[in-house]
Amino acid sequence: MSAVWKHFKVSEKEAKTAVCRHCSAELSRGGASAKTYSTSSLIYHLKSRHPEHHAEYEKDTAAATATAAAKRKVAPSPRTPTPSVADFLEKAKKFANDSAKAKGITKRIMEFIALDDQPFSVVEDVGFRRLIDHIEPRYTIPSRRHFSDVCLPEMYNVVSTNVHELLATDIAALSFTTDIWSSDVSPTSMLSLTAQWIDTDFKLQKIVLHSQEFRGSHTAVAISEAFANMFDTWRIDRSKVHAVVSDNARNMAKAMEDSNLKGIRCMAHTIQLAVNEGLLSQRSIADVIAIGRKIVGHFKHSPLAYARLQSIQEQFGMPQKRFQQDVSTRWNSTYYMLESLFAQKRVLATYIADHDLPATFTAYQWVLIENVLSLLAPFEQITKEISSSDASVADVIPLLAALKRLLNKEAETDHGVKTTKSALLEAVSSRFSQADSEPLYCIATVLDPRYKDHYLDVGKKMRTREMIQAELDLGKPLGDGDGQVMHSAGDENSAESKRARTTDEPRTVSLSDMFDEILQENNPFARQRTSSTAQQLDGYLSEVPIPRSNNPLEFWRTNQGRFPDLAQMARRYLSAPCTSTDSERLFSAASHVIDEKRNRLSCEKAEKLLFIKKNLPLFLKK
Numbered sequence: 001m002s003a004v005w006k007h008f009k010v011s012e013k014e015a016k017t018a019v020c021r022h023c024s025a026e027l028s029r030g031g032a033s034a035k036t037y038s039t040s041s042l043i044y045h046l047k048s049r050h051p052e053h054h055a056e057y058e059k060d061t062a063a064a065t066a067t068a069a070a071k072r073k074v075a076p077s078p079r080t081p082t083p084s085v086a087d088f089l090e091k092a093k094k095f096a097n098d099s100a101k102a103k104g105i106t107k108r109i110m111e112f113i114a115l116d117d118q119p120f121s122v123v124e125d126v127g128f129r130r131l132i133d134h135i136e137p138r139y140t141i142p143s144r145r146h147f148s149d150v151c152l153p154e155m156y157n158v159v160s161t162n163v164h165e166l167l168a169t170d171i172a173a174l175s176f177t178t179d180i181w182s183s184d185v186s187p188t189s190m191l192s193l194t195a196q197w198i199d200t201d202f203k204l205q206k207i208v209l210h211s212q213e214f215r216g217s218h219t220a221v222a223i224s225e226a227f228a229n230m231f232d233t234w235r236i237d238r239s240k241v242h243a244v245v246s247d248n249a250r251n252m253a254k255a256m257e258d259s260n261l262k263g264i265r266c267m268a269h270t271i272q273l274a275v276n277e278g279l280l281s282q283r284s285i286a287d288v289i290a291i292g293r294k295i296v297g298h299f300k301h302s303p304l305a306y307a308r309l310q311s312i313q314e315q316f317g318m319p320q321k322r323f324q325q326d327v328s329t330r331w332n333s334t335y336y337m338l339e340s341l342f343a344q345k346r347v348l349a350t351y352i353a354d355h356d357l358p359a360t361f362t363a364y365q366w367v368l369i370e371n372v373l374s375l376l377a378p379f380e381q382i383t384k385e386i387s388s389s390d391a392s393v394a395d396v397i398p399l400l401a402a403l404k405r406l407l408n409k410e411a412e413t414d415h416g417v418k419t420t421k422s423a424l425l426e427a428v429s430s431r432f433s434q435a436d437s438e439p440l441y442c443i444a445t446v447l448d449p450r451y452k453d454h455y456l457d458v459g460k461k462m463r464t465r466e467m468i469q470a471e472l473d474l475g476k477p478l479g480d481g482d483g484q485v486m487h488s489a490g491d492e493n494s495a496e497s498k499r500a501r502t503t504d505e506p507r508t509v510s511l512s513d514m515f516d517e518i519l520q521e522n523n524p525f526a527r528q529r530t531s532s533t534a535q536q537l538d539g540y541l542s543e544v545p546i547p548r549s550n551n552p553l554e555f556w557r558t559n560q561g562r563f564p565d566l567a568q569m570a571r572r573y574l575s576a577p578c579t580s581t582d583s584e585r586l587f588s589a590a591s592h593v594i595d596e597k598r599n600r601l602s603c604e605k606a607e608k609l610l611f612i613k614k615n616l617p618l619f620l621k622k
Contacts, residue, residue, distance in 0.1 A: 003060035004039050007046055007053050018042055022050050095138050105139050110151040114612040120144040156608040162619045163207055167234060171197045173242035173572035179583035180218055188603055189214045192583040193230050198571040202557035204390060208614040209234055211586055213603030220254035227259050243576040267386050267396055268579040274431050275331040275379055278424030285420055288368055289334060292341050294359040296323040312347050332383050335376050342369050374413040375421055378406055378511040386578050393576045394448035397436050398455045402514030439467055444573040449546045449555040455518060472533040472565050536563045
């Protein structure tokens with residue numbers, strides 16, 4: 001209780017009024033309720049009207065404070081000393097440019113520019129400078145030229161050193177992706193090189209090595225020379241180069257051959273070509289796609305039309321979505337375009353009742369769209385799977401086997417698309433004709449515990465086993481560049497086709513069903529146990545494959561004690577991706593680095609920015 005109540009009492013008439021014991025004056029307690037009452041007016045009354053009693057009040061208050069402090073066994077807190085003028089001047093003093101604090105802030109700003117695709121001019125923007133001045137007034141922001149000419153090379157050298165150290169670790173094999181990109185906003189072409197491998201803890205590691213300027217004609221000779229320079233720059237032992245994944249361009253394939261590198265065609269690019277062949281084979285489907293493009297283009301270029309569409313979507317209680325525009329170089333964008341149109345079928349029908357469109361679908365064409373979507377759904381699923389960050393060449397043979405089997409089966413949704421379905425099957429079989437005879441694919445598939453040898457016919461099983469056994473015995477890879485091609489003891493595709501055509505499925509089957517079907521048909525055949533490596537291989541293949549949703553690298557990390565030689569071989573063969581997606585994603589980032597605001601950025605600086613953006617997160621402290 002405050003010592004002031006020694007001189008006051010609460011009024012008997014009104015609780016929010018206090019009465020002075022010395023002069024009987026009535027004073028308001030300042031609030032409307034007990035929680036808001038205060039003693040400020042009472043203390044002021046004592047000080048102005050009763051100075052002698054106010055001195056007594058202060059003495060009592062000091063004594064109470066000292067007593068409370070003694071009970072807590074702490075000394076009364078001293079008053080905060082008033083800062084001196086020298087203290088104010090020291091706090092207002094700017095950091096020296098070479099001070100640790102200034103260098104730390106400058107480093108973070110450089111990271112911000114590289115990681116978030118910011119132009120160097122951001123350090124001159126008013127809003128950014130105000131933000132930094134508010135956070136730390138003592139810091140002076142260097143010029144944009146300092147960041148581009150000093151900070152960028154310094155950070156690049158630091159990250160480059162870390163990458164060199166990472167490449168010097170125990171790496172069984174390195175796999176690469178590569179691509180060539182041309183900018184839309186500047187006369188710039190860049191050649192990429194990304195690397196990945198499986199470390200000793202069976203974790204997939206990925207880094208970007210190059211996205212260098214590529215001048216002149218993109219000939220095989222020029223590409224081959226560029227690869228040689230890139231490998232020399234990073235001191236990469238050619239014996240550790242397992243495979244290089246690229247697109248289907250002839251100059252790239254020839255460059256791989258001239259460089260004596262094992263080249264792998266990007267599975268996603270090959271599927272793109274196969275689907276294009278299949279879709280264009282049937283005129284009715286090509287017409288549907290053409291109409292879809294007209295409809296999407298109408299709404300894309302007319303804000304009024306899109307506003308009307310949004311109103312109709314609101315009436316139906318549907319989320320407001322734009323139609324997907326397709327791109328000729330991405331078949332799945334056409335799939336998404338048709339899917340977005342089909343999802344808005346009722347909305348479009350309502351729109352057409354009151355407004356004009358450049359083209360419309362007939363009832364038959366709507367049914368055709370639904371069947372085309374059903375037909376292309378497995379291709380879309382495969383494209384997503386092989387474009388994931390952990391997809392490998394081990395997925396190629398099983399995915400193709402399941403896809404071809406599914407295309408061979410008759411379904412209720414085949415009405416109107418049988419010609420396309422047959423053309424798709426023929427295109428897939430033709431463009432991937434050598435996949436199940438390629439040693440690298442076969443060995444990787446067998447070493448993937450999700451698949452093992454269940455997706456190979458008897459002849460290929462035996463041949464793949466022989467190659468794995470030979471590599472285990474000799475301790476070096478076979479079949480990567482020796483030109484060996486396996487020949488099947490029988491025509492697997494014909495057998496699958498015959499089985500499929502005699503099967504009448506009452507329901508729509510999926511790609512996942514095909515994996516289960518193949519696993520049930522292919523049981524491991526009897527194997528003779530001889531050497532310790534042969535026993536490892538026999539033991540491994542005799543076990544049931546793990547579920548497809550499981551991580552094969554986690555299996556090898558857990559079971560490397562049981563199958564030590566096979567585990568090390570798996571580190572090599574499962575390191576290769578089946579697509580060049582990493583390089584394409586790199587150039588998606590490049591399009592943000594070299595954009596409208598930085599169209600005069602030199603290729604050298606653009607490469608350093610990309611290198612830092614992709615690799616720095618690997619070394620940042622969490």
